[in-house]
Amino acid sequence: MTIDRKKLIELLTDKTDLAREDVEAQLDQLIERIIDAADRGKALEIKEFGLFFFDQDGELKFEPSEELSTEISFKYAGMKPVELKPERNTAIPRDDDQISNIVGDDVIVVPKTDQKSSTEKSKPTPKPKSEPSSKPIIKKTPRKKKDRSAVWAILAFISVLIFGSILYFNRPMNTISDGSIEVNEPVQQDTEITGLTENDSNTENFEENSDESGEESEIEVQISDEVQIPNEEQMNESEVSTQGELYGLTGNLIEEANDGYSIVVHSFYNEFRASQVADNLSTEGYRTQVTSRTVGGIEVWRVSLGQFESIPDAQEVADSLPEPYNENNFIQRIQQQ
Amino acid sequence: MDTIFIKAFKEILREHLVEKNSIEIDGFGAFEVIHYEQHQKRYSNGKVVMMPPKDVLEFKSNIKVSNDN
Numbered sequence: 001m002t003i004d005r006k007k008l009i010e011l012l013t014d015k016t017d018l019a020r021e022d023v024e025a026q027l028d029q030l031i032e033r034i035i036d037a038a039d040r041g042k043a044l045e046i047k048e049f050g051l052f053f054f055d056q057d058g059e060l061k062f063e064p065s066e067e068l069s070t071e072i073s074f075k076y077a078g079m080k081p082v083e084l085k086p087e088r089n090t091a092i093p094r095d096d097d098q099i100s101n102i103v104g105d106d107v108i109v110v111p112k113t114d115q116k117s118s119t120e121k122s123k124p125t126p127k128p129k130s131e132p133s134s135k136p137i138i139k140k141t142p143r144k145k146k147d148r149s150a151v152w153a154i155l156a157f158i159s160v161l162i163f164g165s166i167l168y169f170n171r172p173m174n175t176i177s178d179g180s181i182e183v184n185e186p187v188q189q190d191t192e193i194t195g196l197t198e199n200d201s202n203t204e205n206f207e208e209n210s211d212e213s214g215e216e217s218e219i220e221v222q223i224s225d226e227v228q229i230p231n232e233e234q235m236n237e238s239e240v241s242t243q244g245e246l247y248g249l250t251g252n253l254i255e256e257a258n259d260g261y262s263i264v265v266h267s268f269y270n271e272f273r274a275s276q277v278a279d280n281l282s283t284e285g286y287r288t289q290v291t292s293r294t295v296g297g298i299e300v301w302r303v304s305l306g307q308f309e310s311i312p313d314a315q316e317v318a319d320s321l322p323e324p325y326n327e328n329n330f331i332q333r334i335q336q337q
Numbered sequence: 338m339d340t341i342f343i344k345a346f347k348e349i350l351r352e353h354l355v356e357k358n359s360i361e362i363d364g365f366g367a368f369e370v371i372h373y374e375q376h377q378k379r380y381s382n383g384k385v386v387m388m389p390p391k392d393v394l395e396f397k398s399n400i401k402v403s404n405d406n
C-alpha cells in the first residue's frame with residue numbers, strides 16, 4: 001500500500017486533532033526546514049526517526065535511526081553472516097567416529113601385525129594351501145602409517161567381517177550342495193571365523209592349524225567372538241536407524257541434529273507468545289524450537305522449524321512449506337547449548 | 338513547529354513503514370522498504386558465508402542542490 005501526501009495529511013489530522021490547514025502548513029514547514037538545513041550543509045535529525053542530509057552529489061538522502069532500522073527489519077535483527085561448513089572438516093571425522101563406534105576400541109590391528117611378524121619369522125613351518133588365501137588380507141594392513149592405514153585397516157577388517165557373516169548365513173546351502181565335494185577356501189574361512197565346525201573336512205583343517213601355531217588359533221577365537229556379537233548388534237542398529245531420521249522437518253527434536261540449520265518462521269519480543277506459536281506448530285507435527293537472541297539490548301525470541309544438515313536442505317524444505325511460511329522465512333544455524 | 342505534529346509524523350511513518358507500506362510526499366520524496374533475500378557471498382579470503390535477509394528503509398528524492406558553492 002502506498003500512502004500519498006493527501007492520505008498522510010488525513011492521518012496526521014486524525015492523530016493530532018489539528019485543523020487540516022494547520023497540518024498542511026506544519027508539513028510544509030517541516031519539509032522546508034529539512035531542505036534548508038541540508039542546504040546549509042547541515043544534517044537535520046528527527047530524533048528516533050532519522051537524519052536528512054545532502055550527499056556529495058547534492059542529492060537529498062535519509063539515514064534511518066538505529067531504532068527505526070531495527071524495527072523495520074525486526075524479523076531479521078541480530079542475524080549475522082553464517083559461514084558455510086567446509087565439507088572436509090565434516091566428512092573425515094564423522095567417518096572415523098562411525099568406525100570407532102561400530103568396531104570399538106579393541107580393533108584387531110595389533111594381532112594382525114603380530115601375526116604378520118610371526119609369519120615372516122616362522123617361514124620354515126609349512127602351511128596348508130588353504131591359508132595363503134586368508135593371509136593376504138591380513139598382510140595388507142601396514143602398521144607404520146597410523147592415521148590413514150589404521151582407518152583402511154579397520155575398513156578392510158569390517159569388510160572381512162561382513163563378508164564372513166554373509167558366508168556364514170549362506171553356508172548351509174553351500175554345504176548341502178558343494179561341501180561334500182570340494183574344500184572351498186572361503187567356506188573354510190567362514191567356519192573358522194564363526195567357530196562353527198560342523199563339516200568334517202573343516203574340523204580337520206581347523207585342528208591342523210591349531211596344531212601348527214597356537215597364536216593363529218588364538219586370533220581365530222578373538223575374531224569369532226567379535227563377529228558373532230556385531231552380527232546381532234548391527235542388525236539392531238540398522239533397524240533403529242531406519243525407524244527415525246536424524247534430520248528433518250517433522251517429528252521430535254533430536255539433540256544430535258542441533259549441529260545443523262533450522263527455518264525461522266516467527267520472531268517475537270515476548271517469549272510466552274513465541275512458546276505459544278511453537279506449541280501450535282508442534283501439534284501440527286513440526287520439530288519446533290524457540291531460541292533467543294539479544295539485538296541492541298532487546299531480547300528477541302525466534303520460532304524455527306526442523307533440523308537440517310545443510311543450508312540447501314533447509315532451503316529446499318523451506319520452499320515447500322505452506323503459506324505464508326514458504327515465502328516468509330529465513331534459515332539460521334541452530335545454536336548449540 | 339508543533340511538538341505534537343512532529344511526534345504524530347514520526348509515529349504514522351513508523352507504523353506504515355513497519356507494515357512495509359511506502360510513503361510518497363509530493364515535492365519532498367518517497368520512503369520505501371526494500372527486502373533483500375539471503376544470499377551467498379564470498380569474501381576476499383575465500384571464506385563463503387550466507388548473508389542473512391534484511392529489510393531496509395530507502396528514501397528517494399528529486400530534490401537536488403548544486404555543489405558549486
